[in-house]
Amino acid sequence: MSIEDDLDRPADAHAGAVVSDPDARASAVEQQLTDEERLALVVSVMGSNPVSPGRDPRIPEDVPMSAGYVPGVPRLGLPALLMSDASLGVTNPGYRPGDTATALPAGLVLGASFDADLAHAWGVALGREARARGFNVQLAGGINLAREPRNGRNFEYLSEDPLHTALLAARTVEGIQEQGVISTVKHFSLNCNETNRHWLDARIEPAAHRESDLLAFELAVERARPGSVMTGYNKINGEYAGGNRHLVTDVLKDAWGYPGWVMSDWGATLDWEFALAGLDQESGAQMDTMLWGRRPFLDDLPDALADGRLPRERLSDMVRRILRSVYAVGADTWSGPVPLDAAQEAEHADVALRAAREGVVLLRNEGVLPFVAGEALRIGVIGGHAQLGVATGTGSSAVTPHGGFAGVVKVGGPGVMGVGRNLYLLPSSPVAELRQALPDATVEYDPGMSPAEAALLARRVDVAVVVAVRLEGEGFDLADLALPWGQDDVIRAVAAANPRTIVVLETGNPVVMPWLEDVGAVVQAWYPGQAGGRAIAEVLTGRVNPSGRLPLTFPRSLEDTPRPELPGLGTPWGTPVEISYDEGAEVGHRWYALHDKTPLFPFGFGLGYTTFEHSDLAVTGGATVTARVVVTNSGDRPGADVPQLYLRSVDGRTRVRLLAFDRVELEPGASATVHLEADPRSLARYDTSGSCWRIDGGTYRVALAHDSGDAGLSAEVELEPRTFGR
Template identity: 30%
Template sequence: MTASFDVEEVLSKLNVVEKVSLLAGADWWHTVALPKHGVPAIRVSDGPNGVRGTRFFNGVAAACFPCGTALGATWDVELLHQAGVVMGQESKAKGSHVILGPTINMQRSPLGGRGFESLSEDPVLAGLGAAALVNGIQETGVVATIKHFVCNDQEHERNGTDAIITQRALREIYALPFQLVVKESNPGSFMSSYNKVNGTHVSENPKILGDILREEWGWKGCIMSDWWGTYSTSEAINAGLDLEMPGATKWRGEMLVQAVGVNKVAQHVLDERARNVLTLVNRCSASKIPERAEEKTADTPETAALLRKIGAESIVLMKNEGSILPLKKDKKTLILGPNAKVATYHGGGSASLLAYYAITPFDGIKSQLTTEPTYTVGCYAHKELPLLGNILHTASGEPGVSWKAYNEPPSVKDRKCVDELRLTKTEFLLMDYNPPAIKALLWYADIEGYFTAEEDCEFEMGLGVYGTAKLFVDGELFIDNETTQTKGTLFFNCGTVEEKGIVPVKKGQKYHVKVEFASAPTCKLDQGSNVLFGGGAVRIGGAKVIDAEKEIEHAAALAKGAEQVIICAGLNYDWETEGSDRETMDLPGHMNALITAVSTANPSTIVVTQSGTPVSMPWLSSVPALIHAWYGGNETGNAIADILFGAVNPSAKLPLSFPRRLQNNPAFLNYRTERGRTLYGEDVYVGYRWYEMLDLEPLFAFGHGLSYTTFSFTDLKISTISTTSLSSSSSSSSSEILKIQLKITNTGPLPGAEIAQLYISQEKPSIKRPKKELKGFTKVFLQKGESKIVSIEVEVKYATSFWDEVRGAWVSERGKYGVWVGGSSREGKGEGEGEGGVFEVERTGWWTGL
């Protein structure tokens, strides 16, 4: 990549057409270069939990970090900073100058399809955690893109839904994490959200992009749209949207040139948009990443160790009756469940990527046992059939399938193969598949592989497609997803349902599987307002047909003969994914019945759940121990085993509340779009604020998390420290720091870490406010019997203020404020230790800015 350039000098030399060309992407992942002026193209890449690179299809492997809620569950800004640094290093390996992450939208509901991407239901935990990630990423010279600004909190009709929200809720809950990231880390880029807020799409909303982000917060950077999240020409430019993504442009180009010509867009506004893009490109030169660099891997032992550490420190010990955990390594152990032999390490959509490797829970647990474990699946939990590529091999015996692309359909004799690949994953997203020899949007591919049956059984296969496809077994047409198609939710809602068929197989017999695929233009579905992409997509799945009732009986029988039982349950990237929200909090399939039956058969049953957002647990009272392991990245299985056997003492805390049932959650009546709008009727009472206000006991509270040791909190001290001045954007007359000190002692039998959570409450507010709100936190590691003095500092104005809708400003009211510091949000509810106190604000003051 060229050295840095003088932005103003370059800008002064550009004509209108050149300026306009900068304001939309060149393709999916690159900006437009202007070689004549020394302006290179820069590369961007997903995403929030790893750097995929430029290819959904047949991409280069990468490090997959634990999902957003797992990162939030660490409550450890130093650890997240380290994660950010490695993300930056991974980005350099992929030749990417900009990472499209982290995600800090709020988890209004347990059902949000992308809830797993975000860090927390609380804006302070989300904002400070994301700021640490951004600081780590940008320390490497790579730029972070904070997203999705703002209120992109559901997937249902996300491009058109109108978030109807009070200014108070917008500022105190949904915009606050973005405000904190700007204050604490200054990200180089923002991504606007798909949705509207109070009647106007965010990507063309001057109040949000201009008044709040640029003027009030004083942020200087480049705002890009989410992919196809630009909906206008003049409106978006005038509101402050710098970069339309992806390319080629839909709304800019000649239309924008004309808009400038007739003064719908002023010349100085065009200059400012171009200046912001040029500034981003110039800033990326610090990374020293070559332009359109080759994508490489950066798999190192140091990265693996960090991923394992983050994974283990994100796992929450939810329940541990009788201290049944940690487990013994020499006991007869049964491992079962649909997540046991599958590495469920990421959610779906932008967060999905091909990992360097992925450790299954079974393999991780087995590696730490000194006895051979027993295994059975117990039940299935898939939404779509598991990918068939895991059991297929090519004609030459290599793992996976062969891929052959053609310009002509199978009916053409002697057609010429124009691209040939071997692929291991049988889900193909083809939006970025464009080999030079394919000359048109319409093309074809044959996908072939073989498998050998392990037993006599019925085997079910599935075929989903965006385009058309037929599946053949030993030359016979088995599934026809071409002649008639039924719309489904696959591939960001562009695809069909998964069409299925069952074939009887014989143990030891080899079967030939072939799929004839035709690209997206052949699709017969009415796509409506869906965003259409590239060459289409195809997914091939398969699994042995099981009788759920008999399999559960078999699992229970095995459990009776085991000394300890580990059930690996939960969701996967089919259930939690960009493009669709969940319909229910329930675990899918027969998982609840499996857990109930097995725990009844063996009281020493441990449950490991995996999901990015809450699930219901009707069986909770029947199991003595539960850990929640999220989507844990490459090291998922090892991290789970480290917690189960005590190699790591659990220290994670929940970054979001787990309600007892779906109907209890604050967004229950107002989640999903109705008549084009979503009413944020819970106002500021999101997550724990709602449960505490209604005195409604959640299943597990925000901030909950147990340890194999115990802690005490004593000697709380509260003080305020005056600072010399405020930022120029604030109108408050003084600035003070609230300093909380207390002693934390490890009173238990093992070394461990505890998280001190600082909550503030106003004693006599002039309006209704949450009973208390998180304002700061810190994590401390203590040896057995050790004590340490810890401090939490936060500006008084951030600790005490609410948004005054009459004044259009934050207000810190005079009066007394309660302080609570403990190991959970459940003050007085029997969850660990804590200390409380009071401080006073002497005079009321209003402020804006940072």
């Protein structure tokens, strides 16, 4: 199915909703609840873990530990809500001894695939694995835009672009909810930095917010109908996300007509009055006690209800929204775990491998890749703990893989997330996979502890593969974009010793590359998941033709970003921080185009072992932009292309937007006709005075390109002036 086919699907054509009228059913059941039952439904408590030791008395002994527990109402057939993190697999941070799950790659790997069908399969795997453990709420659907290349949590998300993010996130949510498991989208909104995130005030102009981060949420909510939306830790324009009436009530619930429930992030409910602003559920109440000294919904809502400060109708609405999602998704139609069979386990492993293969981005290749089949190469693999496995990100998204981690390097740090700040290695060793893929080759390993030692190996081999890793994770932003632990110096020394040097990057963000012109190839593998070592080996040996495209712009330096200095970086944990996102709606590739800056690598960029040509572009205007283009594989290998349609200017003024994209797999010499259609909101501006989207009309220049920096095939169309939406 193409992206365009998906765009044509009606908004309610999502999985799970196999009920005639979830609103009526929710209303009828809510009327039968006692106040005690209502108040219990609007609070979740955490299972036992390093942050919250001991079993909360609200959690029955026969219930598995999870990120969140909300008691059910057995007399009315309402199941308890058991919630688990997150978007990269079912996590287990000390909750359930011995439980492991499929460790999917980083969200950016899915983003780099530009593959909506893969996103759906990813969601199916998440939903099945949650259900197999009895979890009926998967806290997956991270869609914050990558505004800041130092954000330690970018690896969990999908991209810097709202359209790209929303389309892939929506398909993931649909896949989860088809399994009768409620999905979330998070973190609403502008949770784009981790430095002192609980005290961060994100400042942005309201119209620009609607055209960027909120547009990603709007499209995802509209298309996939996630059962819940999770608010972030931060403030937005001075008000905490969970208590921000404008965003939660005026925009999400009223303007967008969102029918589900709004939960806080864990430890992000500071006051019971957040309920008056639109928050429906306090999450992880123990975290609120740890951070703020109270559990506002658990401790204060009963009194507020009793004395009339919390209107009874507001409490009923909070509960109805939760019930509505349970019934719409079908989370009440099953009880207890639904074990996976061997075929499903194998399918999930295949999803992890497929994602790793499609998400690898080849950034540079000066004729050194792929390795020649059957050649008796001497290969030196250097650094990155590549003899053990591949790196993964840290925090609440970290998944314990089948068989356990290949290694854990304890690091630590301040704040509540410091205990989990470790370098985790998934057991998929690039060294072992290369040896298996190239039985005629000699593969040696050097740990890369010093440039001089690494150079000794590099001098005596035919080709050197330096695997560079960077520890990134929840709760911490990066200080810069360099590789840590002296790895840049190692790469320089190896490249000086051997011109056939390949750098494989296992990172969750862009890196600067002072050695770029000295190496033969650069492979961006991100955090590639449980099958990452195999995918890397397959790309290096040519068994897989790399087809990933960058979901992030790679800057040349921090000076070429909207914020060369990150406010608050280096301040003690608990320090209030204000970040003005002055770039507004011009996030990522939009900002580079507007300021006429050339990045190191543009959004959408990626090389392969074949070439693709675009021809016969036909574009029409009117109410929106539609395009047709012929894509031809002009090389000698099968491969996948990602044709991308961009807005370039309006009436001669620079205005860049990704309008549509598709992924096309073609045999050598084969062609396919691709049809693309822009969502009108990508062409419009948001008018805060009229509370609507506005297309001014005029001449719109668009381009069908290989990436955001490619001139591509351009055309001009006329659009009609109009207003629409809210």
